[in-house]
Amino acid sequence: MKRRVTVVGGGASGLAAAIAAAENGAAVTLLERNPRVGKKILLTGNGRCNLGHAGFEAERYHGTLPQAAEILQKFSADAYFSRMGLYIREDSDGRLYPMSNAASAVLDALRMTAERCSVQTVCDTRVTGLTQTGRGYRVLAGAQSFDADAVVLAAGGSAAPNCGTDGNLLPVLRKMGYDITEPKPALCPVPTDPQRVRALKGIRVRAAVSAVGSRGAMKTETGELQFTEQALSGICVFNLSRLAAMHGKELRLSVDLLPDFTEAQAAQMLDDLLSVRGGMPCGELLTGVLPKRIGEQLCKQMFGSANVQADAALRDAAQKHMLLHLLRHWEFPVAGQAAFSQAQVTAGGVHGRCVRNTLESKLHKGLYFCGELLDLDGDCGGYNLAWAWSSGETAGRNAAKD
Numbered sequence: 001m002k003r004r005v006t007v008v009g010g011g012a013s014g015l016a017a018a019i020a021a022a023e024n025g026a027a028v029t030l031l032e033r034n035p036r037v038g039k040k041i042l043l044t045g046n047g048r049c050n051l052g053h054a055g056f057e058a059e060r061y062h063g064t065l066p067q068a069a070e071i072l073q074k075f076s077a078d079a080y081f082s083r084m085g086l087y088i089r090e091d092s093d094g095r096l097y098p099m100s101n102a103a104s105a106v107l108d109a110l111r112m113t114a115e116r117c118s119v120q121t122v123c124d125t126r127v128t129g130l131t132q133t134g135r136g137y138r139v140l141a142g143a144q145s146f147d148a149d150a151v152v153l154a155a156g157g158s159a160a161p162n163c164g165t166d167g168n169l170l171p172v173l174r175k176m177g178y179d180i181t182e183p184k185p186a187l188c189p190v191p192t193d194p195q196r197v198r199a200l201k202g203i204r205v206r207a208a209v210s211a212v213g214s215r216g217a218m219k220t221e222t223g224e225l226q227f228t229e230q231a232l233s234g235i236c237v238f239n240l241s242r243l244a245a246m247h248g249k250e251l252r253l254s255v256d257l258l259p260d261f262t263e264a265q266a267a268q269m270l271d272d273l274l275s276v277r278g279g280m281p282c283g284e285l286l287t288g289v290l291p292k293r294i295g296e297q298l299c300k301q302m303f304g305s306a307n308v309q310a311d312a313a314l315r316d317a318a319q320k321h322m323l324l325h326l327l328r329h330w331e332f333p334v335a336g337q338a339a340f341s342q343a344q345v346t347a348g349g350v351h352g353r354c355v356r357n358t359l360e361s362k363l364h365k366g367l368y369f370c371g372e373l374l375d376l377d378g379d380c381g382g383y384n385l386a387w388a389w390s391s392g393e394t395a396g397r398n399a400a401k402d
């Protein structure tokens, strides 16, 4: 008789776990609460699915799971998907996408592979708990139950709850004795004082943004910064958002609006602009270097008005120095946490000390974890899906072993 493996959650890691367990000889049942599997996969990468990243970069991952490094190092998204007939292309930043540029192609490839190796998929089935039996586990889902020799939990984190991921299994796992790192929203905008950003809503600008705590800058990311009604956003901010969620109001974001200028080049640029536009309102001085509304906002912050004449406002070295400093260190306080509905991933989850290198639980033999349910999250750039596929493959393969 085949070993029976039940996988809970039909997202990225659950599909990978189900396929790996079936390919390793198990009879697999995949349980998903939504009417269809892979809802979130379709939303990834703005519908294009940034399914991985070339090479492994340890510093791009965060959490309490040192075991992840070996799993990720051995994994190649290219090799993984090419055997499913999905061709991959790499962009200039090392991000991997399906050649068709369609997230649906990734889900199709996974679904077809799962079907080919006889994974039994049961949708509209929300798992509410599990109990140990003589041989393994009974997975409970309302009035239904599913007996298995091994179980893989792949129910995801708390981010994007409209995809079925709301951390619903965490209380169950806590009761079973698991250490859970409190889930926080990550890869999301960082809320700030609305009065500081409202006038800048919709602006996108290249910048280096630093998360600054009481001991100085903790992390700096360069890229496109976006201003929204109440928050700073853009990929560079997303990559700082887990720090903002962890440290809250102790933290501030410091924006360098001239990341490609040396100090001397910035000073020269200001002198050049003053010689051309010195007679104009200060708010217009930086037009052509930065979006006009940013120039106006900076002048309002320094002089209380954007209409002061530039020459008069910046007549001595100290004032020029102040403006140059502001251009390099424009600070925004962190004002609370974004909602999970705005987040792409969850920082937190089942603590790494609860699982072995095989991703089997240290507390319950035959119970495995994978994906975002574990306390591991990555930066933007395909790192999270790389973890979902590789951890799912590891958990599923090991769960299939007797």
Ligand SMILES: Cc1cc2nc3c(=O)[nH]c(=O)nc-3n(C[C@H](O)[C@H](O)[C@H](O)COP(=O)(O)OP(=O)(O)OC[C@H]3O[C@@H](n4cnc5c(N)ncnc54)[C@H](O)[C@@H]3O)c2cc1C
Residues within 6 Å of the ligand: 008, 009, 010, 011, 012, 013, 014, 031, 032, 033, 034, 037, 038, 039, 040, 041, 043, 044, 045, 046, 049, 050, 051, 052, 125, 126, 127, 128, 154, 155, 156, 157, 159, 160, 163, 164, 165, 166, 168, 169, 343, 344, 345, 370, 371, 372, 373, 381, 382, 383, 384, 385, 386, 388
């Ligand atoms: C908008 C958006 C864009 C993203 N873009 C990217 C990207 O381009 N690249 C990247 O690397 N990452 C991206 N991510 C992150 C990535 O999608 C996730 O990290 C990844 O999907 C996590 O995989 P998972 O299997 O752990 O969880 P999920 O894919 O979230 O799947 C978990 C599944 O479990 C099901 N489930 C939950 N509870 C139960 C239950 N009790 N019973 C049964 N089923 C249950 C859920 O319905 C869900 O289908 C994005 C995320 C979002 C929200």
